[in-house]
């Protein structure tokens with residue numbers, strides 16, 4: 001089976017929800033990993049701004065940066081461990097999903 005649109009060959013396809021479709025299992029660590037990356041980027045950029053402005057960083061900001069870094073490492077590690085299972089559940093979902101829609105040309109089709 002193909003993961004491309006049969007009409008325009010675009011890989012930008014999305015599953016059309018059907019009543020009996022199985023959802024892929026999203027690891028909980030991913031739900032922590034994504035915001036922790038954002039927080040880490042935020043705190044790192046604030047810290048860099050303090051560094052550039054040559055101002056003393058507050059203790060709270062330092063702790064927040066360290067904490068967000070630790071959460072990022074921990075959730076990254078958890079996600080990395082859950083990755084094989086996540087991949088498998090995604091593949092099962094891709095196989096079970098019959099009804100697809102193309103975001104490029106709006107063509108929709110059913111896989112047999």
Ligand SMILES: [Zn+2]
Pocket residue numbers: 005006007008009010102103104105106107
């Ligand atoms: Zn298409």
